[in-house]
Amino acid sequence: xxxxxxxxxxxxxxxRAANQIYEITDYNHSQYPEYYKWFYGKxxxxxxxxxxxxxxxxxxxxxxxLTILKSTDEEKKMCTFMINEEYRKRGFAHALLEDxxxxxxxxxxxxxxxxxxxEEFSKIIDSYGWVSSRExxxxxxxxxxxxxxxxxxEKDLKKLQYPNKSI
Numbered sequence: 001x002x003x004x005x006x007x008x009x010x011x012x013x014x015x016r017a018a019n020q021i022y023e024i025t026d027y028n029h030s031q032y033p034e035y036y037k038w039f040y041g042k043x044x045x046x047x048x049x050x051x052x053x054x055x056x057x058x059x060x061x062x063x064x065x066l067t068i069l070k071s072t073d074e075e076k077k078m079c080t081f082m083i084n085e086e087y088r089k090r091g092f093a094h095a096l097l098e099d100x101x102x103x104x105x106x107x108x109x110x111x112x113x114x115x116x117x118x119e120e121f122s123k124i125i126d127s128y129g130w131v132s133s134r135e136x137x138x139x140x141x142x143x144x145x146x147x148x149x150x151x152x153x154e155k156d157l158k159k160l161q162y163p164n165k166s167i
Contacts, residue, residue, distance in 0.1 A: 001057055001092075002057065002058050003056075004055070005053055005054070006018060006053065006056070007050075007054075018054075020063065021054060022039050024066075024082075030140070039068075043079065052069055052071060053069045054066060054067070055067050055069070055096065055100060055103065057095075059087070062084065062086075063084060064083065064084050065083040065093065066081075067081045067082075067097075068081075069100055069103055076110060077110040078104070078109045078110070078111050081100075097124065108128070108131075108146075110148060110149070112145050112146070113125075113144050113146065114143050114144075118144060125146065131147060133145045133146060133147065133148035
């Protein structure tokens, strides 16, 4: 098992890996009709200009898991995270998350998870103490946003508990 950062691959391998990563994440197209444009028009340029990364683990020629990351001064976001079904429940999710956290310099990156996939990610959400910040319904399904730094959850909770007192 080897870990790779797409940004470190040479041109030929970069293109081959990027295309393979797109193919195995194309399931996102059903939820995000513009996924192709986003992947090739936003994610790959971020890798090339240093404001993002695609990390993946390989077992021989099989992608075990991957994450697509965005890292700017304004936003530390995990855009996509997946572990190949054949490799689940073997510690790869934890290892890949830890690598992503190191790259993003936070254990609480901005994450959006479709409501219908919350159960699938519940162990990760609970293990890392991710906080549900708000909901959006911009695409074909409702999504829950976690760890939104623009929302002060603790302060908002105190306002709910003590509505007539300034904090």
